[in-house]
Amino acid sequence: MARTITPDAIRKNNRKMIYDYIYSHSKVSQNDIVSALRLSRPTVTANISELEEDGMICRDGQQDSDQIGRKAIVYSVVPDYRIAIGVELTGRHVKIINVDLYGRKIDRVVHKVKYENNDTYYSKVCDLIMDFTGSRGITPDQVIGMGIAMQGLVSPDGNTVIYGEIMKCTGVTIDVFQKRLPYKCTFIHDPEGAALSELWVSPELSSAIYLSISEHLGGALILDRNVVRGKSGHSATFEHIQYDPHGEKCYCGKTGCFETVLSMHALLGDEDADEFFAKARTHGTPESKKWHSFLQILGSLIGAVHLVNDVDFILGGHLAPYFTKEDIRVLYDVVRVDCPFEEPDDYILISKMPSHNINIGAALPYIKNFLDNADYLTRHR
Numbered sequence: 001m002a003r004t005i006t007p008d009a010i011r012k013n014n015r016k017m018i019y020d021y022i023y024s025h026s027k028v029s030q031n032d033i034v035s036a037l038r039l040s041r042p043t044v045t046a047n048i049s050e051l052e053e054d055g056m057i058c059r060d061g062q063q064d065s066d067q068i069g070r071k072a073i074v075y076s077v078v079p080d081y082r083i084a085i086g087v088e089l090t091g092r093h094v095k096i097i098n099v100d101l102y103g104r105k106i107d108r109v110v111h112k113v114k115y116e117n118n119d120t121y122y123s124k125v126c127d128l129i130m131d132f133t134g135s136r137g138i139t140p141d142q143v144i145g146m147g148i149a150m151q152g153l154v155s156p157d158g159n160t161v162i163y164g165e166i167m168k169c170t171g172v173t174i175d176v177f178q179k180r181l182p183y184k185c186t187f188i189h190d191p192e193g194a195a196l197s198e199l200w201v202s203p204e205l206s207s208a209i210y211l212s213i214s215e216h217l218g219g220a221l222i223l224d225r226n227v228v229r230g231k232s233g234h235s236a237t238f239e240h241i242q243y244d245p246h247g248e249k250c251y252c253g254k255t256g257c258f259e260t261v262l263s264m265h266a267l268l269g270d271e272d273a274d275e276f277f278a279k280a281r282t283h284g285t286p287e288s289k290k291w292h293s294f295l296q297i298l299g300s301l302i303g304a305v306h307l308v309n310d311v312d313f314i315l316g317g318h319l320a321p322y323f324t325k326e327d328i329r330v331l332y333d334v335v336r337v338d339c340p341f342e343e344p345d346d347y348i349l350i351s352k353m354p355s356h357n358i359n360i361g362a363a364l365p366y367i368k369n370f371l372d373n374a375d376y377l378t379r380h381r
Helices: 007-025 030-037 041-053 119-134 190-201 264-268 273-280 286-308 325-338 357-372
Strands: 057-062 073-077 083-089 093-099 105-112 143-150 161-163 185-189 208-213 217-223 226-228 312-316 348-350
Touching: 007 030, 007 041, 007 073, 030 041, 041 057, 041 073, 083 119, 083 190, 083 357, 093 119, 093 357, 105 119, 143 190, 143 357, 185 190, 185 357, 190 208, 190 217, 190 226, 190 312, 190 357, 208 286, 264 273, 264 286, 273 286, 286 312, 286 325, 325 348
Parallel strands: 083 143, 143 185, 208 312, 312 348
Antiparallel strands: 057 073, 083 093, 093 105, 208 217, 217 226
């Protein structure tokens, strides 16, 4: 039986189409909307009036034109009509960010707080979050949600940390935050947040392997512009593939995982990254040899994964800005040793968003949901 299209559904669809057009093009006139969407002028005028009255769009000057006479008013989306919050928790820090409807950072703070799996810690973090929003005049109604990035695997529904050996937080549920905050909250695995940031700034990206090389190693599988968690929540955990059965012990309990040789901690120890790479770029230094060895191991991981899934391989995390064109050439050379196929040098990429990517990525699912969901744009009369 065919579904009946109601007048209310038509109104909702028109409103969303108009809002989406303004969001995508910015500074558009009513004539632009009428022409592009083929809607009647009264429909566009009424919706523009309502969206402006509701605070979702605003007048943003006049349209540039060579025509004589009064120039058309142009409209833009109010980017902070709604915001989302991203929180990144590590063993030593609490990082809080708020982003606007374009996924852009508005403000960010970092607090030095040692992680402890107890009520005192969770209350402290929630107080910091409320201080952050309150001091910036952010109202609870303005926040569409808060993502909390954890150094641990997260259940598919985002409610539970199912494996958190780094921070000893296995089994923690979102309720420790939700009961203390007036926002919808969910957990997200930190590499997944980084991968979501990459998707946000790369509209051309479809499928890829994302490797986050920061203090710890992590990964994410991107398929058809979605990050795949897997049915049990541990997709793309490349860090726990065993590289050397006689190597160092990993936090997971096994020995010689890629985590023990390809994390920034494994590479640098307590040394500053800038100082290390200043020395590593000088041939023959201990740092140069260590970096060369690191690239050999990284190339072997890329080669093995690329044989399984022939997609782009993105190098992200805090180490991403330090890779040079010569480093990427070395990686291709390593991959070719074991790869039986002829392949172009076009699939090992550097992250476009190495800064604040986890923080921002934790917030982005709420922004995307808002923009995709017509119900959020429905006018409540």
